[in-house]
Amino acid sequence: MKKNPKPTVGRRNFLKGVAAGAASLATSAEALSAKAEPLQPVSALPLLPLVETDPPPETEVLTEGRSGSDFMVDIIKALNFEYVCSVAGSSFRGLHESVINYGGNENPEFLTCCHEESSVAMGHGYAKIEGKPLCVFAHGTVGLQHAAMAIYNAYCDRVPVFIIVGNVIDAAVRDSAYGEWPHSVQDAAAMVRDYTKWDDLPISLTHFGESAMRAYRIAMTPPMGPVVLVADSELQENPIRDGADLQVPKLTLPSPPQGDAGAVAEAARMLIQAENPLFVVDRYARTQAGIDHLVELAELLQAPVIDQTGRMNFPTQHPLNQSSRRNAVVSESDLIVGLEATDFWSALNSIHDQVHRSQRQTMKNGTKLISITAGDLSTKANYQDFYRYVGVDLAMAADAEATLPSLIEETKRQLTADRKRTLQDRGAKLAEAHDHALQQSRSEAMYAWDVSPVSTARLCAEVWAQIKDEDWSVVSLLRHFSWWPLRLWPFEKHYQYIGAQGGGGVGYNAPASVGAALANRKHGRFSVSFQDDGDLLFAPAVLWTAAHHRIPLLSVMHNNRAYHEELMHVQRMANRHNRGVDRAKIGTTFEDPAMDFAKLAQSMGVYAEGPISDPNELAPALRRAIAVVKRGEPALVDVVTQPR
Ligand SMILES: Cc1ncc(C[n+]2csc(CCOP(=O)(O)OP(=O)(O)O)c2C)c(N)n1
Ligand SMILES: [Mg+2]
Numbered sequence: 001m002k003k004n005p006k007p008t009v010g011r012r013n014f015l016k017g018v019a020a021g022a023a024s025l026a027t028s029a030e031a032l033s034a035k036a037e038p039l040q041p042v043s044a045l046p047l048l049p050l051v052e053t054d055p056p057p058e059t060e061v062l063t064e065g066r067s068g069s070d071f072m073v074d075i076i077k078a079l080n081f082e083y084v085c086s087v088a089g090s091s092f093r094g095l096h097e098s099v100i101n102y103g104g105n106e107n108p109e110f111l112t113c114c115h116e117e118s119s120v121a122m123g124h125g126y127a128k129i130e131g132k133p134l135c136v137f138a139h140g141t142v143g144l145q146h147a148a149m150a151i152y153n154a155y156c157d158r159v160p161v162f163i164i165v166g167n168v169i170d171a172a173v174r175d176s177a178y179g180e181w182p183h184s185v186q187d188a189a190a191m192v193r194d195y196t197k198w199d200d201l202p203i204s205l206t207h208f209g210e211s212a213m214r215a216y217r218i219a220m221t222p223p224m225g226p227v228v229l230v231a232d233s234e235l236q237e238n239p240i241r242d243g244a245d246l247q248v249p250k251l252t253l254p255s256p257p258q259g260d261a262g263a264v265a266e267a268a269r270m271l272i273q274a275e276n277p278l279f280v281v282d283r284y285a286r287t288q289a290g291i292d293h294l295v296e297l298a299e300l301l302q303a304p305v306i307d308q309t310g311r312m313n314f315p316t317q318h319p320l321n322q323s324s325r326r327n328a329v330v331s332e333s334d335l336i337v338g339l340e341a342t343d344f345w346s347a348l349n350s351i352h353d354q355v356h357r358s359q360r361q362t363m364k365n366g367t368k369l370i371s372i373t374a375g376d377l378s379t380k381a382n383y384q385d386f387y388r389y390v391g392v393d394l395a396m397a398a399d400a401e402a403t404l405p406s407l408i409e410e411t412k413r414q415l416t417a418d419r420k421r422t423l424q425d426r427g428a429k430l431a432e433a434h435d436h437a438l439q440q441s442r443s444e445a446m447y448a449w450d451v452s453p454v455s456t457a458r459l460c461a462e463v464w465a466q467i468k469d470e471d472w473s474v475v476s477l478l479r480h481f482s483w484w485p486l487r488l489w490p491f492e493k494h495y496q497y498i499g500a501q502g503g504g505g506v507g508y509n510a511p512a513s514v515g516a517a518l519a520n521r522k523h524g525r526f527s528v529s530f531q532d533d534g535d536l537l538f539a540p541a542v543l544w545t546a547a548h549h550r551i552p553l554l555s556v557m558h559n560n561r562a563y564h565e566e567l568m569h570v571q572r573m574a575n576r577h578n579r580g581v582d583r584a585k586i587g588t589t590f591e592d593p594a595m596d597f598a599k600l601a602q603s604m605g606v607y608a609e610g611p612i613s614d615p616n617e618l619a620p621a622l623r624r625a626i627a628v629v630k631r632g633e634p635a636l637v638d639v640v641t642q643p644r
Pocket of ligand 2: 562
C-alpha cells in the first residue's frame with residue numbers, strides 16, 4: 001500500500017501567497033481604470049484581499065495519495081463488474097473519481113445515466129442476459145428515491161442488482177453549500193429495505209470489503225435479488241491510514257439449494273405414475289442448461305409444459321409447449337409440477353373481472369400438486385408479490401433449475417420400458433394439439449393485415465422477416481404486444497427473451513432493453529425491443545445513454561398513442577355503469593398533439609424513422625435501422641399501431 005505523500009503547500013505559505021495576490025489586484029485594478037485595458041479572464045485574477053491573521057496550527061492538505069474509495073474500487077474490480085450505471089451525485093464523488101481515474105474506467109466502466117430508475121433497470125435487463133449483476137451508484141436519498149421502483153421490479157423478478165449509495169453520515173462534516181443536509185440520511189437503505197434482499201452500512205474499509213462480498217453472495221444466491229451498500233462519504237474520501245492492512249476478501253458463490261434426495265425420488269415416482277402430468281414454469285431457467293434440462297425431462301415423460309414466460313424457459317415451438325392451451329391441459333392433468341411458478345395459483349384457476357369478481361378452478365378436484373421453488377426460502381411481509389397461497393402435496397424449498405438434473409436422473413432410474421411405451425401416445429396427441437394451436441395463431445395474425453395504423457401481428461411479422469437470420473435476442477416485454485413473437489417465432493436459446501418486469505412498474509422496458517442490449521453487445525447478438533410508447537415516456541433519456549455508449553439496439557415502437565392497458569380499465573368501469581366507453585380516452589391517450597418519437601430519439605443522437613402508419617413502409621425503414629444497429633449503434637423505428 002502506498003504511503004500518503006506529505007502535503008506540498010503549508011497553510012501559512014498559502015496565506016502569504018494570497019496576500020501577495022491581493023496586492024497585485026490593487027495594482028491591476030488601478031491600471032485597469034487608467035488604461036481601460038480588456039478584462040482578464042476570471043481564472044487569471046488573483047484572490048480577493050484577505051487580512052493575514054495567525055494561521056491555525058493544522059495544515060490544509062490539498063492532495064493525497066490513496067483514499068478509501070480507491071480500496072472500494074479494488075473491491076468492485078474483484079467482483080468483476082463490467083459497468084457502473086449512474087447519475088452522478090456528490091455523496092459518491094470519491095467513488096466516481098476513483099472508478100474513472102484510479103480504476104482507469106475499465107471493468108467497471110462508468111455509464112452515464114439520466115435517471116436512477118434507468119440505472120437500476122439497465123442492471124435488471126443486463127443481469128437477465130448475463131446472469132450476473134452490474135453495479136449502480138446512486139445518491140443516498142434523492143437518487144435512491146428515483147431508483148426505488150426499478151429496485152422493486154428487480155426484487156419481484158428475483159434479479160440481482162448491486163447498488164452502492166453515497167451518504168454523509170457524520171453530521172459534523174456535512175457542507176450545506178452542496179445540499180448535504182437534505183441529501184444525508186440516518187438509514188439510507190430503510191426506504192427500499194422491504195424490497196431488497198440485504199443492505200449494510202459499513203463503517204470501516206475492512207467492513208466495506210467484507211460487506212461487499214457478502215452482498216454479492218446474497219444477491220446471487222437463489223432467490224436472487226437487489227442489494228444495497230451504503231458508502232459513507234468520509235470513508236470514501238479520507239486517506240487510507242498509513243500501515244492499514246486492507247485485504248480483498250475471497251468470494252465464492254454458494255451452489256444453489258437443490259431439492260432433498262427423498263423428495264426428488266418421490267416427485268419422480270409421482271410423475272411416472274400420473275396419467276397426465278404437467279409442468280408449469282415461470283422464473284425457472286437462468287441458463288441454456290436450464291432450458292435443455294426441462295426439454296429432456298418433458299420429453300422423457302412426454303409431458304406438456306405451460307410457460308408463464310417470466311424467463312425464456314422452454315422452446316416456443318417444441319411440440320410439448322402447450323402454453324396457448326393452458327386451460328385445456330390444466331383441466332386434463334392429474335399432477336401439476338410448478339417450477340419457480342411464482343403465481344402458481346393463476347395457472348390452476350381463472351378470474352373473471354366483472355362487477356363481482358368471480359373465480360373458477362380450472363384443475364380437476366384431486367389433482368396432485370408439486371412445487372419446487374427457491375421462493376420458499378425468502379419472503380417478506382409488506383409487499384404482496386408472493387401471490388395466492390397454493391396447498392401443494394409435495395414442496396421443495398429449492399432452486400428448480402439446480403434440482404432438475406437429479407429429478408431427471410431419478411426419473412430415468414424409475415421409468416420402466418413398458419411405461420415409456422405408453423407415454424409415446426400422450427406425446428403424439430400433444431404434438432398434434434401444438435401444431436393446431438400454432439396454425440391458429442398464424443391465421444389470427446393475418447387479420448387486418450393491411451390496416452393502418454399497423455396491426456401488432458403484421459409488425460411482428462415484418463420485424464421477423466428482417467431479423468430472422470441474425471443471432472437475435474428479444475429484450476422487451478411482450479405482454480402489451482399480444483405476445484405475438486412468442487406465438488409466432490421459434491425461441492430456443494436462453495438469451496432470446498428476457499421475460500417481464502417483475503413488479504409491473506411501467507418505465508422498465510426502455511432502460512431494461514438498453515441494459516440487456518449492453519450485455520448482448522460483446523456476444524455480437526442483435527437486440528430488438530418492442531417498445532411501448534407510455535413506457536418510453538417515463539425516462540426517454542436512456543436513448544441518449546444508448547447513443548453515447550454505442551449500445552446496439554433496435555427499438556420498434558408499439559406506439560398505440562395511449563396507456564392502452566389503463567384505457568381498457570376505464571372502459572371496463574364505464575361499461576359497468578352503462579355510460580358508454582367514448583370518454584375513456586380522457587387521461588389515457590396521447591393524441592392531441594401526437595408525440596413524435598423519431599424526433600425525440602434523433603434529439604438524443606439516435607438514428608430514427610417514423611411515425612409510420614402504413615405497413616407497406618415498414619420493411620425498408622426496418623432495413624435502414626438494422627444497418628445502423630449492425631454498425632454498433634441504437635436505432636428506433638416509430639410505428640403507429642393498433643392498440644393490441
Ligand atoms: C409506474 C407505473 N405507473 C402506472 C402504472 C399503471 N399502468 C399499467 S399499464 C399502463 C399503460 C402503459 O402504457 P404503454 O407502456 O404505452 O402500454 P400500452 O398499455 O399502451 O400497450 C399503466 C400506466 C404502472 N403499472 N406502473
Ligand atoms: Mg401505449
